[in-house]
Amino acid sequence: MATETQHAINTMLLEERRYPPSDDFARQANAKADIYDRDWQELWETEGRERVTWFEPFSTVCEWEPPYAKWYVGGKLNVCFNCVDRHVDAGLGDKVAYHWEGEPEGDRRDLTYADLQREVTRFANVLKEVGVRKGTPVAIYMGMVPELPIAMLACTRLGAPHTVIFGGFSADSLSGRMNDMECEVLITQDEAWRRGTTVALKRTADEAMDAAPGVKRCLVVRRTGNDAPMREGRDAWYHDLAANASDDPQTCPCEPMDAEDLLFLMYTSGTTAKPKGIVHTTAGYLVGTSSTHRYIFDIKPESIYWCAADIGWITGHSYIVYGPLCNATTSVLYEGTPDFPDKDRWWSIIERYKVDILYTAPTAIRSHMKWGPEYAQKHDLSSLRLLGSVGEPINPEAWIWYREHIGGDRTPIVDTWWQTETGMILITPLPGVTTTKPGSATKPFPGVLAAVYDEQGQDVGPGGGGYLVLKRPWPAMLRGIYKDDERYRSTYWSKYDDVYFAGDGARIDEDGDFWLLGRVDDVMNVSGHRISTIEVESALVDHHDVAEAAVCSRKDATTGEAIVAYVTLKGGNEGSVEKLDELRNHVGKKIGPIAKPANIVFTPELPKTRSGKIMRRLLRDVAENRTLGDTTTLADPTVVDEIKERATSEKTED
Ligand code: WT7
Numbered sequence: 001m002a003t004e005t006q007h008a009i010n011t012m013l014l015e016e017r018r019y020p021p022s023d024d025f026a027r028q029a030n031a032k033a034d035i036y037d038r039d040w041q042e043l044w045e046t047e048g049r050e051r052v053t054w055f056e057p058f059s060t061v062c063e064w065e066p067p068y069a070k071w072y073v074g075g076k077l078n079v080c081f082n083c084v085d086r087h088v089d090a091g092l093g094d095k096v097a098y099h100w101e102g103e104p105e106g107d108r109r110d111l112t113y114a115d116l117q118r119e120v121t122r123f124a125n126v127l128k129e130v131g132v133r134k135g136t137p138v139a140i141y142m143g144m145v146p147e148l149p150i151a152m153l154a155c156t157r158l159g160a161p162h163t164v165i166f167g168g169f170s171a172d173s174l175s176g177r178m179n180d181m182e183c184e185v186l187i188t189q190d191e192a193w194r195r196g197t198t199v200a201l202k203r204t205a206d207e208a209m210d211a212a213p214g215v216k217r218c219l220v221v222r223r224t225g226n227d228a229p230m231r232e233g234r235d236a237w238y239h240d241l242a243a244n245a246s247d248d249p250q251t252c253p254c255e256p257m258d259a260e261d262l263l264f265l266m267y268t269s270g271t272t273a274k275p276k277g278i279v280h281t282t283a284g285y286l287v288g289t290s291s292t293h294r295y296i297f298d299i300k301p302e303s304i305y306w307c308a309a310d311i312g313w314i315t316g317h318s319y320i321v322y323g324p325l326c327n328a329t330t331s332v333l334y335e336g337t338p339d340f341p342d343k344d345r346w347w348s349i350i351e352r353y354k355v356d357i358l359y360t361a362p363t364a365i366r367s368h369m370k371w372g373p374e375y376a377q378k379h380d381l382s383s384l385r386l387l388g389s390v391g392e393p394i395n396p397e398a399w400i401w402y403r404e405h406i407g408g409d410r411t412p413i414v415d416t417w418w419q420t421e422t423g424m425i426l427i428t429p430l431p432g433v434t435t436t437k438p439g440s441a442t443k444p445f446p447g448v449l450a451a452v453y454d455e456q457g458q459d460v461g462p463g464g465g466g467y468l469v470l471k472r473p474w475p476a477m478l479r480g481i482y483k484d485d486e487r488y489r490s491t492y493w494s495k496y497d498d499v500y501f502a503g504d505g506a507r508i509d510e511d512g513d514f515w516l517l518g519r520v521d522d523v524m525n526v527s528g529h530r531i532s533t534i535e536v537e538s539a540l541v542d543h544h545d546v547a548e549a550a551v552c553s554r555k556d557a558t559t560g561e562a563i564v565a566y567v568t569l570k571g572g573n574e575g576s577v578e579k580l581d582e583l584r585n586h587v588g589k590k591i592g593p594i595a596k597p598a599n600i601v602f603t604p605e606l607p608k609t610r611s612g613k614i615m616r617r618l619l620r621d622v623a624e625n626r627t628l629g630d631t632t633t634l635a636d637p638t639v640v641d642e643i644k645e646r647a648t649s650e651k652t653e654d
Contacts, residue, residue, distance in 0.1 A: 015396050019403075020435040021412055025385070029432020031295040031446075036433075040447035044287070044475055048072050051290040051326060052283065053086050055256045062473060067493040067500075068480065069473035070260050071284030078254035079263060079286055080157035083325035084120055085254060087113045096330045099304070099353050100146050103193040103336025111146055113328070116153070118247035123147070123154035125245040125252050126238065130217040132185055134159035134255050139183040139215070141174055141205055143167045143192030144335040147221045147238070148311050149321045151187045152264075159255035161262040163277070166312030167192050167199065169592040171207035173275075177267050178212040180277055180482065187238075189221040190228040195340045202228040209234075259283035265482050266314050268420040269530045270491060271522045273538040277482030278314075278420050285318075286326055288424035288476025292445060293323035296414055296428050297357050298386055306332035307359040307388075308346065313529070314420040315390055318476070319359060323424075338364060344375035351379040358406070359388035359416075363527040365398045365406075366558045373405040381406060386431055389415045391528025392560045393516045399438035417441040417516055419502065420530070421492070423476030426450065427514050440513045448474055450514065452506050457496045465507040467520065470500040522616070524553040524561050531595050533616065536563060539590035543583055545569050550606050550614045551597070554623035562598035564623040566606055566643060575602025599623070601647045605639045607631075622647050 021029070035043075045061045048071075058075030087095070093114035100109045111119070132138060138160050142148045148164070155162040163181050165174050178186065188205040191198040202220055206229055209215050218235045220228060230237070246252075263282045267275040293299060305324060309315035324331050332353055338346050346368075350358065368376070387407050389399070394415050403413055413436060417427035426448050427441040434442050444450040449472035452460045460466045477500075481488040495501040505517035519525060522533045533551040540549035548568040556562035567583065569575060584596045601622075607615045610633070621628050622644050631637050 015437060015439055017396075017400075017438055018435050019412065019437070021432050025412060026432040029430070030298050031430040031433060033433045035295070035430070035446045036443075038446060040449070040472065043447045044071075047291040048075075048283070048287050048475075051287050051294070052077060052082055058259060058283070062475075064473050066498040067489060069284075069477060071281075071473075071475045072259040072287065075259040075283050076256045077259065077283055077286070078156065078159075078257055079282060079322065080120060080153045081254035082286060083153060083156075083322065084113060084117050085249060087328045088117050090328075092328055093117070095328065097325060098146060098149070098331055098333045100333045101335065101349055102145075103196075103340055105341060107335075109146060116150070117249055119146070119150045120153045120157060121249045121252050122242050122245045122247040123150050123238075124157045125247075126219065126241045127154055127158060127160065127185070128252070129241055129245070130185055130219060130236070132158055132160050136160045136185065137181045137183045138162045139174070139178045139181065139186045140164045141167065141169075141186060141188045141201060141208075142221065143189065143194075143199070143201065143223070144310060144333060145189065145192075145221065145223055146333065147189070149325075149333070151221075152311075152317075152321055153325075156263065157252065157254050159257050159261065161264055163265040163267065164312050164317070165267070166310060166592070167201060168312075168594055170589055171204045171211070172590050173592055174205065174208035175211035177275070177277070178208065178215055180267075181265055182214055183212070184214060184216050186215050186218045187221070188218065189223045191224040191226055193224065193335060195337045198224050198226065200228075206231070257282050260479070264317065266317065266420050268314075269523060269532040269535055270487075271532055271534060273532070273534050275535075276484070276487065276491070279479040279482055280423050280476070281479050284475035284477070285423050286322060288474060289318040289323035290326035292425045292428075293319060293329075294327055295430060296416060296425055296445070297359065297388065298431050299324075299327055299329055299357070301328075303329060303357060304332065304353050304355045304383070305329050305357040305359075306334070306350070306353075306355045308334065308338075308364065309359070309361070309390075314423070318424060338367065339371070342375070343368075343371045344378055347376045347379035347381060350381055350384065354383035356383050357386045357388070358384060359390065361391035361528040362389055362394040362398050363391065363559050365389070365394070365402045368406075369398060369401050370558060373401075376405050381408065384408070384411055387411050387413045389413060390418070390425075392525050393518060394439060396438035412436065415439075415441045417504075417514070421478040422470075422474070422502075423478065424474065426470065426474065427516075437513060440509070440515050442513045444514075448472070452508050452514070453496060453499075457499075460508065462508050462510050462512055465505070465517070467495070468502045468504045468506040468514070468516070469496060470502065524563060526553070526561050526563060526594060527559045529594050531563070531591070535591060536565065536587055536595055536597065539587045539595065540565060540567060540583060542590060543586045545573065545579065546583070548606055550616065550619055552616050552619045552623055554599075554620065556598070563595070564599045564601065564619070565597040566601045566603050566619055568603055568606060572604065575600070599647075601643060603639075603643045603646055605636065605642070607639045607643065608635050609633050610635045619643075
């Protein structure tokens with residue numbers, strides 16, 4: 001980490017461009033400079049009252065018994081009521097909640113808040129029919145169809161906690177999560193569209209259910225209309241049951257929930273092979289996401305907002321579903337990839353709906369950069385007034401390209417740092433207040449107390465580099481790792497006393513702006529998705545021909561990081577191109593296509609210390625063609641030369 005950090009710091013010191021907000025933007029912004037002066041408890045108390053409608057008011061804003069926080073203690077509310085019903089009651093029934101755009105061109109559907117209320121009620125009534133009650137854990141494995149947010153909201157209407165599993169995950173990943181959460185019901189769809197071809201979600205779901213016998217019922221939403229295998233007694237087509245289900249909201253009232261009741265689990269990779277079930281609860285999560293959404297994206301009643309993430313990740317939960325709907329926002333929901341049928345698909349969507357706020361990831365921006373600005377130039381993007389970035393550090397070139405070619409050199413950019421665990425954005429510019437710098441996420445959100453610590457737990461202060469920590473609780477923070485108190489404490493709270501350790505390296509400059517430097521643990525970030533080295537290693541050694549595997553990442557111009565695997569085959573066998581494909585596919589099958597290594601290097605030996613620990617640092621040096629660091633602790637120093645030679649002769653790309 002030391003040399004990488006040094007490199008990043010040097011690069012940043014050269015970055016001197018500054019972008020203050022325009023007077024026009026500043027004047028009309030939801031957040032003004034004085035928001036930073038507010039006391040954190042007062043701010044969250046006020047936000048708690050203003051963003052959310054309570055069935056019963058809360059009595060205490062925050063109870064903090066490290067490492068566990070409770071927010072809005074004593075309050076009763078319902079998330080679906082806040083995201084849907086109350087907007088209809090307030091006369092916003094005709095306002096569009098989602099402009100849905102399917103991947104096949106011309107496949108469109110607008111859902112107003114009144115439509116959403118009817119659809120969610122109907123879905124909730126169907127869920128009741130298959131046995132879902134308050135507290136029943138439900139798994140959702142779907143693509144970006146309107147029924148996905150509808151299913152999530154239906155769960156929250158009943159008080160049933162959900163876990164959404166990204167549609168690109170494998171059967172093993174799905175069953176592992178369903179077993180961990182003890183899900184009783186699974187909602188999926190026949191197939192999903194992806195770049196013009198279909199992905200058989202139900203077939204994968206069947207394989208997963210074979211390994212998750214606790215799942216008693218499966219609802220299948222029809223999307224492509226192709227046949228899907230159905231098991232009598234367990235599986236049902238959603239449309240069959242929906243035909244007899246009422247959509248009258250009176251037939252299915254919103255269940256009053258406690259502020260701290262479980263809302264959902266979101267599984268994410270840590271430093272072991274087993275993903276962690278991150279716990280998010282009801283009130284703090286809703287206040288935190290809606291409030292950050294409103295101030296950071298400067299949401300207006302007439303905004304057409306588009307977060308181009310997948311709902312299967314935390315970004316989609318917080319900033320496609322819960323935050324925006326709580327704010328009665330009109331959003332775009334897009335099913336497909338940015339390059340289908342052509343590379344201007346996103347820009348045509350922005351032009352059609354007159355999107356004014358776009359939120360996406362650096363990896364997507366770099367893909368568009370690679371394809372060239374001509375695709376954006378074909379469309380009128382003048383409706384845009386704000387751009388956002390999330391998922392990994394954004395390199396200044398991509399930042400500038402985004403601003404110039406998409407934002408017409410006019411729009412502010414908010415580079416937002418947060419995590420699955422934080423639930424809401426924590427470090428970010430406020431677009432009407434902050435002078436931005438390409439590559440910096442700038443300042444903690446009002447009420448958030450972040451710092452950069454050295455190894456000993458000292459604040460490094462302006463100009464210093466070290467570990468990013470959070471010194472005070474925030475409303476949408478995780479409430480633990482599901483059924484694993486020990487892992488929760490050791491992962492986030494053991495490095496420093498009563499301070500949250502994020503796992504990221506960071507630097508603070510002389511103005512107090514934060515520069516994120518990437519993970520400091522064995523977690524990789526590929527296209528903004530978190531994958532642990534150990535997870536990929538376990539998937540590789542699961543293959544019958546593999547004796548040993550070590551995984552690390554190298555820098556990649558598009559995906560940020562790319563996965564490199566070093567593999568030793570059993571019986572001293574040499575690798576082959578066929579074996580390479582077989583292993584990549586095996587990882588794809590065990591975890592999901594996103595985890596497939598970009599490179600696999602076959603090697604007779606892995607570099608280990610005398611105590612048998614794999615020296616990942618050296619493998620990273622090899623993967624990035626750097627001069628090797630210290631090799632003196634290696635059991636057999638010649639191993640690295642051998643690997644280096646092989647690494648240069650065997651390269652592959654997806
Ligand atoms: C990790 C969290 C939060 C939604 C997407 C990812 C990295 C995220 C930024 C940013 C630099 C960032 C961090 C963080 N990250 N946003 N703006 N600048 N790094 O969620 O999968 O939980 O990953 O993503 O390393 O720890 P996630």
